[in-house]
Amino acid sequence: MSSPAPANGQQRYFVPDPSAWPFMLTAGLVTLIIGVWSSLEDKNLGPLPYYLGGGFAAFVIFRWFRGIALESEGGKYSKQVDMTYRMGMAWFIFSEVMFFGAFFGALYYAREVALPWLGGEGAKGVANLLWTGFEASWPSNGPANLGGYYETVSAWGLPFINTCLLLSSGVTITFAHHALKDNKRLACILWMWATVAFGVVFLYCQAVEYIHAYHALNLTLHSGVYGSTFFMLTGFHGMHVTLGTLMLTVITIRLMLGHFKPDSHFGFEGVAWYWHFVDVVWIGLFVFVYVL
Amino acid sequence: MAHAHAHEGHDHDHHGPDKGIMRWIKTTNHKDLGTLYLCFAFIMFFIGGLMSLVIRAELFQPGLQFVDPEFFNSMTTMHALVMIFGGVMPAFTGLANWMVPMMIGAGDLALPRVNNWGFWILPFGFAMLLSTLFMPGGAPAGGWTMYPPLVLQTGNAFPMLIFAVHLLGISSITGAINVVVTILNMRAPGMTLLKMPLFVWTWLITAYLLIATMPVLAGAVTMLLTDKYFGTSFFTASGGGDPVLFQHIFWFFGHPEVYILILPAFGIVSTIIPTFARKPLFGYASMVYATASIGFLSFIVWAHHMFTVGMPLAAELFFMFSTMLIAVPTGVKVFNWVATMWRGSMTFETPMLFALGFVFLFTLGGFSGLMLAVTPVDFQYHDTYFVVAHFHYVLVPGAVFSIIAAIYYWIPKWTGRMYNEKLGKLHFWLSAIFINLTFFPQHFLGLAGMQRRVPDYNVMFTDFNVVSSIGAFAFFISQFIFIGNMLSCMFGKRDGKVPERVWEGAHGLEWTVASPAPYHTFEDPPLVGDNGEPVAAGQTAKAH
Numbered sequence: 001m002s003s004p005a006p007a008n009g010q011q012r013y014f015v016p017d018p019s020a021w022p023f024m025l026t027a028g029l030v031t032l033i034i035g036v037w038s039s040l041e042d043k044n045l046g047p048l049p050y051y052l053g054g055g056f057a058a059f060v061i062f063r064w065f066r067g068i069a070l071e072s073e074g075g076k077y078s079k080q081v082d083m084t085y086r087m088g089m090a091w092f093i094f095s096e097v098m099f100f101g102a103f104f105g106a107l108y109y110a111r112e113v114a115l116p117w118l119g120g121e122g123a124k125g126v127a128n129l130l131w132t133g134f135e136a137s138w139p140s141n142g143p144a145n146l147g148g149y150y151e152t153v154s155a156w157g158l159p160f161i162n163t164c165l166l167l168s169s170g171v172t173i174t175f176a177h178h179a180l181k182d183n184k185r186l187a188c189i190l191w192m193w194a195t196v197a198f199g200v201v202f203l204y205c206q207a208v209e210y211i212h213a214y215h216a217l218n219l220t221l222h223s224g225v226y227g228s229t230f231f232m233l234t235g236f237h238g239m240h241v242t243l244g245t246l247m248l249t250v251i252t253i254r255l256m257l258g259h260f261k262p263d264s265h266f267g268f269e270g271v272a273w274y275w276h277f278v279d280v281v282w283i284g285l286f287v288f289v290y291v292l
Numbered sequence: 293m294a295h296a297h298a299h300e301g302h303d304h305d306h307h308g309p310d311k312g313i314m315r316w317i318k319t320t321n322h323k324d325l326g327t328l329y330l331c332f333a334f335i336m337f338f339i340g341g342l343m344s345l346v347i348r349a350e351l352f353q354p355g356l357q358f359v360d361p362e363f364f365n366s367m368t369t370m371h372a373l374v375m376i377f378g379g380v381m382p383a384f385t386g387l388a389n390w391m392v393p394m395m396i397g398a399g400d401l402a403l404p405r406v407n408n409w410g411f412w413i414l415p416f417g418f419a420m421l422l423s424t425l426f427m428p429g430g431a432p433a434g435g436w437t438m439y440p441p442l443v444l445q446t447g448n449a450f451p452m453l454i455f456a457v458h459l460l461g462i463s464s465i466t467g468a469i470n471v472v473v474t475i476l477n478m479r480a481p482g483m484t485l486l487k488m489p490l491f492v493w494t495w496l497i498t499a500y501l502l503i504a505t506m507p508v509l510a511g512a513v514t515m516l517l518t519d520k521y522f523g524t525s526f527f528t529a530s531g532g533g534d535p536v537l538f539q540h541i542f543w544f545f546g547h548p549e550v551y552i553l554i555l556p557a558f559g560i561v562s563t564i565i566p567t568f569a570r571k572p573l574f575g576y577a578s579m580v581y582a583t584a585s586i587g588f589l590s591f592i593v594w595a596h597h598m599f600t601v602g603m604p605l606a607a608e609l610f611f612m613f614s615t616m617l618i619a620v621p622t623g624v625k626v627f628n629w630v631a632t633m634w635r636g637s638m639t640f641e642t643p644m645l646f647a648l649g650f651v652f653l654f655t656l657g658g659f660s661g662l663m664l665a666v667t668p669v670d671f672q673y674h675d676t677y678f679v680v681a682h683f684h685y686v687l688v689p690g691a692v693f694s695i696i697a698a699i700y701y702w703i704p705k706w707t708g709r710m711y712n713e714k715l716g717k718l719h720f721w722l723s724a725i726f727i728n729l730t731f732f733p734q735h736f737l738g739l740a741g742m743q744r745r746v747p748d749y750n751v752m753f754t755d756f757n758v759v760s761s762i763g764a765f766a767f768f769i770s771q772f773i774f775i776g777n778m779l780s781c782m783f784g785k786r787d788g789k790v791p792e793r794v795w796e797g798a799h800g801l802e803w804t805v806a807s808p809a810p811y812h813t814f815e816d817p818p819l820v821g822d823n824g825e826p827v828a829a830g831q832t833a834k835a836h
Contacts, residue, residue, distance in 0.1 A: 012399075013399050013400075013478070013815075015399060015404055016320050017320070018315070018318035018320055018321075019405050022409030022412055023318070023408070026413050030419075033459075037455070040450075043448075080477065084402040084478075087402075087477055088402070088403060091472055091473065091503055094504070095469075095503045098503070098504050098507040099508070100511075101507075101508065102507065102508045102511025102512060102541055103515075105541060105544075106511075106537060106541065110532060114532060114533060117534070118532065123603075127529075141531060142528070142530050142532030143530060143532070144530035146525055146528075146531040147531075221518070224531035224533075225526065225533045226532070227524070228525055228526050228531070231524075232515070232524065
């Protein structure tokens with residue numbers, strides 16, 4: 001609905017028209033899930049649910065966000081709506097932090113509780129009776145040596161380069177933000193493409209690292225709790241970088257289309273927040289997964 | 293309070309809702325979505341209730357009568373998942389949808405489309421979850437807590453269980469973000485934080501708990517998924533993992549979750565008791581701080597669900613004491629409710645009856661919780677029917693009674709029709725009697741050693757089980773009175789006699805708008821005075 005100014009002169013809060021996007025998005029996601037279910041349980045539904053569900057969901061997401069961008073550019077959002085989006089994004093990122101918290105917690109527990117107990121600490125050494133003679137150490141693929149002999153990825157090779165890449169991308173996106181606020185649009189767009197490039201190179205390095213780990217180091221998801229925590233933490237982070245890079249690309253294209261103003265560009269800032277969040281998670285990963 | 297008349301030349305682009313089914317699929321209106329949430333919750337309460345009747349029928353006498361043990365275990369597992377994620381949580385979210393914007397003077401929730409998404413995930417998610425009943429290997433039967441390694445033995449249903457939990461998590465998080473942002477960003481001028489109705493306060497803290505813990509559950513079940521299909525060993529000792537790790541992560545979610553299920557109930561009761569005692573709530577600020585304390589403490593008590601799992605003594609002591617601390621803010625609340633009624637001018641309409649039933653019976657459940665908190669005693673009670681009795685006391689005459697009370701209290705405002713008071717009172721007394729008949733004997737069964745989640749039992753437990761089963765069936769049947777009463781409110785003849793202030797002792801913004809509340813309330817925020825109601829009637833567009 002439109003937002004004509006009420007008597008007190010303030011802009012009325014924007015309440016959108018009825019929308020079928022949310023329902024359709026759910027239908028797409030559930031179709032996708034049925035595809036995954038059929039793969040995991042050998043039901044032979046084939047790849048069709050993946051293409052159908054995934055494609056449909058992607059289409060809906062595109063149209064939904066496109067609608068929001070158009071509403072925003074159409075001047076329908078008051079300061080109060082802007083604040084809604086800010087708060088919503090902040091709380092969403094908080095929920096993401098808690099999601100990673102579960103995996104960091106698992107890493108902590110495996111290293112500081114589960115393995116030492118298997119090695120004879122705690123509760124009168126009872127856990128050690130299962131695996132007599134096992135001595136706790138880290139990294140570990142457990143008393144049964146699951147997945148066989150493996151080596152770990154050195155922190156100071158690709159991971160260190162990746163750290164530099166992500167930290168640099170944090171700097172370039174800040175430059176882009178300042179350029180946008182100073183209304184230097186070309187500089188902003190160039191800094192944004194630089195940020196996207198850092199993201200892409202990071203993902204390439206991660207892919208190289210994974211291939212190296214699987215083929216040269218025999219470090220896989222099957223390598224006990226070390227392999228589990230290593231790949232799940234870096235893997236989920238990688239997915240978030242992929243999403244973040246996609247978001248950065250969309251924002252950059254919107255900049256090239258003339259979207260955003262120096263004093264009003266929450267779409268840009270929200271993505272920047274997300275990118276910084278991904279950055280901070282990586283610092284945690286670098287310290288607790290690679291270095292320590 | 294027809295806002296539309298208030299603004300000269302207010303040119304509405306929206307012509308009210310769409311027609312037919314598309315109205316409900318596409319709606320972004322908080323009242324429509326609140327109604328959808330509540331109707332969905334009641335369908336789920338019905339399905340979950342039928343599951344509990346399967347359990348109680350099987351336990352009517354010792355031996356195996358009706359179902360095989362595997363299906364029995366599916367029933368206990370699914371009953372819990374359906375009631376928690378499909379019944380109580382959506383019902384509270386529905387109440388928040390309806391009431392939070394009206395209570396703080398907002399036009400709608402902050403993110404209406406996200407609100408629609410949060411609701412429409414639920415029917416899909418539960419279609420997936422309930423479809424597992426028909427899959428080879430049966431529905432999940434490892435308990436709603438999904439402990440590995442047992443849950444990893446689930447058949448074809450396993451991925452559906454995990455993905456359904458993921459979807460329900462997304463729904464909860466989106467709903468919670470919406471509530472937090474609405475409360476923090478959309479309050480009418482003058483509606484300061486410490487003037488908000490307690491229902492809004494308790495929902496704010498509930499929403500915070502949801503945003504903080506649902507992602508943790510998502511992480512935990514993701515680890516289950518990769519352990520089963522992708523060769524990880526988070527919960528496998530041979531790989532250096534530990535099944536107990538799952539319990540820690542799960543209960544880090546699970547304990548805040550039980551407060552998610554009860555904090556909105558506190559808010560409802562704190563709203564209803566002052567209305568029918570005709571006194572302001574005693575100790576408003578202490579209620580807010582007590583709620584916040586409970587929210588904080590809920591993050592540091594989780595391992596009291598795991599006393600018998602083999603934790604170090606220091607951990608057992610820490611979690612025992614931190615758990616007992618929760619009795620302090622909860623005691624503050626119960627004290628305040630009683631003090632509110634002290635020398636009040638009390639009447640006992642149906643919502644008040646359910647609220648009083650809540651105070652008394654929830655407190656009983658709180659006391660048995662205190663008993664379970666004592667580590668050495670818990671070694672005796674763990675996984676017995678005493679635990680079942682405890683959490684059903686806080687969830688049924690606790691959370692569910694508060695939901696029923698809230699609906700009796702607000703449905704005249706929603707529909708413009710009064711429910712039948714006689715039937716309401718009958719519904720209360722039957723519910724109160726039969727719920728105690730169902731669950732009180734389970735305390736004795738548990739103390740005598742009857743284990744939960746087992747379809748058969750020693751003959752010496754027969755008598756109390758017979759009583760419990762009779763109570764359960766009678767309670768279930770009694771709820772049809774409620775359904776009838778509600779349906780007549782929704783679809784009956786409107787005699788137009790319901791005033792704006794349905795209860796003469798009620799205060800708050802929602803009682804200053806028409807009954808039924810207009811499709812859009814407070815498009816222009818009212819100016820809220822010290823008593824929590826609009827200062828100048830003219831500014832809030834009093835009709836004509």
